[in-house]
Amino acid sequence: MPKPTSDLELEQALNPEQLAAVTHGEGPQLVLAGAGSGKTRVITYRVAWLIEQCGVPADQIVAVTFTNKAAREMRDRVENLVVRHPLPTFLGTFHRYSLRLLRRYGDRVGLRRDFVILDTKDQMSLLKQALEREGLSDKAFPPRAVLAAISGAKNQLLDPQAYEARAENFFQRRVASLYRRYQFLVGQVSGVDFDDMIVKAVNLVEDEELGKRLRSRLRYLLVDEFQDTNHAQLRLVRALSGEGGNLTAVGDEDQGIYRWRGADLDNILDFEASFPGAAVRKLEQNYRSTQTILDASGALVAHNTSRRGKKLWTESGDGELIELYRASDEQDEAKWLVNALVGLQPEHRLSDMAILLRTNAQTRVLEDRLLQKGIPYELVAGTRFYDRAEIKDLVAYLQVLRNPWNDLALGRILNQPPRGIGKGTRNLLEQLARDLGHPVWDVLAKDELGNLPQRSAKALRAFRDLIVSLRRLAEQVPLPTLLKQLLSATSYTDLFRADDPEGQARLENIREFVSAAQEFTEANSYQSEETDLMSAFLDQIALVSDVDSWRGGKGISLMTLHSAKGLEFPVVAVTGLEEGLLPHFNAQKGPDEIEEERRLLYVGMTRARERLFLTCCQRRRVAGTYQDQKQSPFLEEIPEQFLNVSLSSSLFADRRASNVRSFFGQSSSSRRRPSSSFLPPESDGTVKKGSQVRHPTLGTGVVLQTDGGGDSMKITVFFERSGKRRLVAKFANLEVLS
DNA sequence: TGTTCGCTTGTTTTT
DNA sequence: CAAGCGAACA
Numbered sequence: 001m002p003k004p005t006s007d008l009e010l011e012q013a014l015n016p017e018q019l020a021a022v023t024h025g026e027g028p029q030l031v032l033a034g035a036g037s038g039k040t041r042v043i044t045y046r047v048a049w050l051i052e053q054c055g056v057p058a059d060q061i062v063a064v065t066f067t068n069k070a071a072r073e074m075r076d077r078v079e080n081l082v083v084r085h086p087l088p089t090f091l092g093t094f095h096r097y098s099l100r101l102l103r104r105y106g107d108r109v110g111l112r113r114d115f116v117i118l119d120t121k122d123q124m125s126l127l128k129q130a131l132e133r134e135g136l137s138d139k140a141f142p143p144r145a146v147l148a149a150i151s152g153a154k155n156q157l158l159d160p161q162a163y164e165a166r167a168e169n170f171f172q173r174r175v176a177s178l179y180r181r182y183q184f185l186v187g188q189v190s191g192v193d194f195d196d197m198i199v200k201a202v203n204l205v206e207d208e209e210l211g212k213r214l215r216s217r218l219r220y221l222l223v224d225e226f227q228d229t230n231h232a233q234l235r236l237v238r239a240l241s242g243e244g245g246n247l248t249a250v251g252d253e254d255q256g257i258y259r260w261r262g263a264d265l266d267n268i269l270d271f272e273a274s275f276p277g278a279a280v281r282k283l284e285q286n287y288r289s290t291q292t293i294l295d296a297s298g299a300l301v302a303h304n305t306s307r308r309g310k311k312l313w314t315e316s317g318d319g320e321l322i323e324l325y326r327a328s329d330e331q332d333e334a335k336w337l338v339n340a341l342v343g344l345q346p347e348h349r350l351s352d353m354a355i356l357l358r359t360n361a362q363t364r365v366l367e368d369r370l371l372q373k374g375i376p377y378e379l380v381a382g383t384r385f386y387d388r389a390e391i392k393d394l395v396a397y398l399q400v401l402r403n404p405w406n407d408l409a410l411g412r413i414l415n416q417p418p419r420g421i422g423k424g425t426r427n428l429l430e431q432l433a434r435d436l437g438h439p440v441w442d443v444l445a446k447d448e449l450g451n452l453p454q455r456s457a458k459a460l461r462a463f464r465d466l467i468v469s470l471r472r473l474a475e476q477v478p479l480p481t482l483l484k485q486l487l488s489a490t491s492y493t494d495l496f497r498a499d500d501p502e503g504q505a506r507l508e509n510i511r512e513f514v515s516a517a518q519e520f521t522e523a524n525s526y527q528s529e530e531t532d533l534m535s536a537f538l539d540q541i542a543l544v545s546d547v548d549s550w551r552g553g554k555g556i557s558l559m560t561l562h563s564a565k566g567l568e569f570p571v572v573a574v575t576g577l578e579e580g581l582l583p584h585f586n587a588q589k590g591p592d593e594i595e596e597e598r599r600l601l602y603v604g605m606t607r608a609r610e611r612l613f614l615t616c617c618q619r620r621r622v623a624g625t626y627q628d629q630k631q632s633p634f635l636e637e638i639p640e641q642f643l644n645v646s647l648s649s650s651l652f653a654d655r656r657a658s659n660v661r662s663f664f665g666q667s668s669s670s671r672r673r674p675s676s677s678f679l680p681p682e683s684d685g686t687v688k689k690g691s692q693v694r695h696p697t698l699g700t701g702v703v704l705q706t707d708g709g710g711d712s713m714k715i716t717v718f719f720e721r722s723g724k725r726r727l728v729a730k731f732a733n734l735e736v737l738s
Numbered sequence: 739t740g741t742t743c744g745c746t747t748g749t750t751t752t753t
Numbered sequence: 754c755a756a757g758c759g760a761a762c763a
Binding site: 066067068093094095096120194195197198228257258260261358359360361384415418420421422423424425455543545560561562563581584585586587596600622623 | 747752753
C-alpha cells in the first residue's frame with residue numbers, strides 16, 4: 001500500500017466507519033452499508049483517496065455497479081473530488097465492463113468483431129425458432145420459462161452440456177437441447193445476449209495468460225450493490241481481483257431484490273468464504289431518513305432470516321408518523337394519494353415526491369388521476385429507448401449495414417417500411433436460405449432467387465440494392481449523415497403521421513435518435529481504434545435505459561420499486577400493499593421469495609427522507625375484473641406505533657357491509673388497532689414469527705421472535721396493551737390465532 | 739400484399 | 754384491460 005501524501009479532510013467528511021472503509025489497505029473488504037448510510041460516499045472517497053493520496057494510477061482502478069444511473073452518479077462525484085480530468089478510471093456497469101473486454105478480446109472466445117447485443121425480443125424470436133426446429137410446442141415449453149431456465153444456467157456458468165448433465169427431468173432435458181440450439185442460433189447471427197456478456201467475460205478473465213495480464217493492470221476493484229451479484233459475476237470479480245486481491249465490495253443484504261435474475265445473497269452472506277481474510281465493516285448510521293422510518297422498516301425486515309442483521313440509527317430525530325391509507329379500490333387509492341401529496345405543498349415540491357409501485361401496470365390509474373388534476377409528473381418506466389419499435393427498426397438498419405448476415409436484424413427491416421415483401425415471400429426466402437445453408441443475405445447477394453415468383457424476386461432485389469448502396473454510403477459519411485440519408489432513402493418516416501399523437505411521439509423519438517447519434521459522434525470522434533464508432537453507438541443504445549437518463553425535476557416521479565433502488569426522495573408513497581401484489585402472487589412459492597418481496601418493500605420505505613405514505617386497496621381491478629384484496633401481511637409486521645391509519649370514507653358508507661367486514665375482519669364502526677383487524681392468514685397452530693397470539697391476561701399480540709425449541713422455547717411478543725414481552729412458551733399458555 | 743378486426747390469453751421485477 | 758395473434762377482407 002502506497003503512503004498517503006497529503007490529507008484531504010477525510011475526517012470531516014466521513015464518520016469513523018466510513019473512514020476505515022475508505023482508507024482500507026491491501027486485501028479484500030466487505031462493507032455492509034445500510035440504506036442511506038453513505039455507501040456511494042465510501043466508494044467515491046475511496047477512489048479519490050487512492051488516486052489523490054496514495055498515488056495509484058487512475059486507470060488501475062475499476063469500479064462496477066449495476067445501473068448506468070449509479071455509475072453516472074459515481075463518476076460525477078469522483079470527478080468533484082479529484083484533480084485529474086478526464087478521469088481514466090473505469091466506472092460503469094458489470095455489463096459494460098464485460099462488453100469492453102469482449103470488444104477487445106472477443107475473438108478468443110469465438111466472437112466476431114461486429115457481434116451485436118441481443119435484447120429480450122431478439123432472444124424470444126431465436127428461442128421460438130429453436131422450438132420450431134426441435135419440434136416442440138410453445139404451449140408445453142413457454143418461451144419465457146425456457147429463456148428463464150437458460151438464463152439461470154448461464155448465471156451458474158453452465159453450458160448446454162453441463163446443464164444437460166444435471167438435468168433431472170423431462171422438461172430440463174428438453175430445455176438442454178433447446179439451450180444448445182438457441183446458442184447455435186445466437187452464434188449464427190453473431191449475437192450475444194445479456195447473460196453471455198458476463199459468461200464470456202468470465203471465460204476471458206479465467207484464461208490464465210490473459211487473466212494475469214488484466215490483473216496486472218487492475219490493482220483496485222470496487223463493486224457496488226454486491227448483494228445483486230450472481231454466481232457468474234462473483235466468479236468474474238474473483239478472477240479480476242485475484243487471490244487476496246484489493247477488492248472492496250459494498251452491499252446490503254436487506255436490499256437484495258434481484259434473486260429472480262440469479263442474484264445470490266450468499267455472495268454477501270458468505271463473503272469471507274470466497275475471500276479469505278476479508279475485513280468486514282458495517283455502516284449503520286443513516287443520513288437519509290427519520291428514526292420513525294428507520295424503525296418501521298427495520299422492524300419489517302427483521303422478519304427475514306437471510307441476513308446478517310443491523311440496526312440503523314440517525315441523529316435527525318423521529319419525524320412524522322407514517323401514513324397508512326386503506327382505500328376502497330385503486331381509483332380511490334390514486335385519488336387520495338394525489339390529494340395527500342399535493343397537500344404537502346409548498347413545504348415539499350412535487351419534484352421531491354415519488355410514488356412507487358410493484359408493477360408497471362399500476363401506473364395507468366395514477367397517471368389518469370394526475371393528468372386529470374393537471375399535476376405534473378414523470379413516468380420513469382422500465383422501457384428502454386431501444387425497445388421502441390421505431391428505434392429498434394433504425395438500430396436494425398444500422399446492424400444490417402454493419403453485418404447483413406445478421407438474419408434477425410435483416411428480418412426486422414426486410415419489409416419495414418412495407419415494400420412488397422410479405423409473409424409469403426419471406427417464408428420462401430427463409431426456406432431457401434435454410435436449404436442452401438446460407439444466411440439470408442447470401443441468398444440475396446448471390447441472387448439465388450430462382451424459384452421465387454417474379455414479383456417477390458423483384459421486390460427482394462430492390463431491397464438488396466438499397467442495402468448495398470447504403471452500405472457503400474456508410475463507409476463514406478459520418479453516422480448522423482448516414483442516418484438521415486437512410487431515413488430518406490427508405491422513406492421510413494412516411495410510416496408515421498404528424499397529425500396523430502402517437503405518430504408524433506414516434507417521429508419525436510426518431511429525431512431524438514438522430515441527435516443522439518450526432519452527440520455520440522461528436523463526443524467520441526477522438527477514439528476509434530478499438531471499436532468502430534457505429535458498434536460503440538449500438539452498444540451504448542443496447543445498455544442504456546430510460547431510468548438511466550432520468551434526472552427528475554419535472555413533477556411527481558412514478559416508478560417501480562425496483563427502479564427506485566439507489567434513489568431517495570423527501571416524500572415517498574408505496575402503493576398496493578396487498579397480498580398478491582406485494583408480495584406478488586408469482587413470488588409466494590417459497591420463503592426465499594417472500595423474503596425478497598419483503599426486502600422490496602423495505603427498499604421502497606427506505607427511499608423516504610421525511611414523509612412516507614403506504615396505501616392498500618380493498619378491491620382492485622385485475623385483468624379487467626374486480627378482485628377482493630387482502631391487505632399485505634407485511635403491514636402487520638410494521639409496529640402500529642409508527643403508523644397513522646386512515647380509512648376510505650366510502651368504506652364506511654359502503655352498503656355491502658359484509659365486504660367491509662371481510663376486508664377488515666371487524667365491523668366497520670368499531671375501532672380497533674389495525675394489526676388485529678387485519679384478516680389473518682390461516683393458522684396452523686404453531687407459534688412462529690408474525691403469528692398472532694392471545695395471552696390470558698396480557699391480551700393479543702404479535703410474535704416478534706422465537707428462540708430455541710421444545711420446552712425451553714422463548715418467544716418475544718409485542719402485545720397491543722403492554723408492548724414487548726419475553727415469555728417462555730411452555731408456561732405462557734398462549735392461544736395461537738394465526 | 740397489407741390492413742384491420744376480433745379473438746384469446748395472460749398478469750413482476752431488469753442489466 | 755392490454756397485447757399479441759390469426760383470420761378475413763380491401
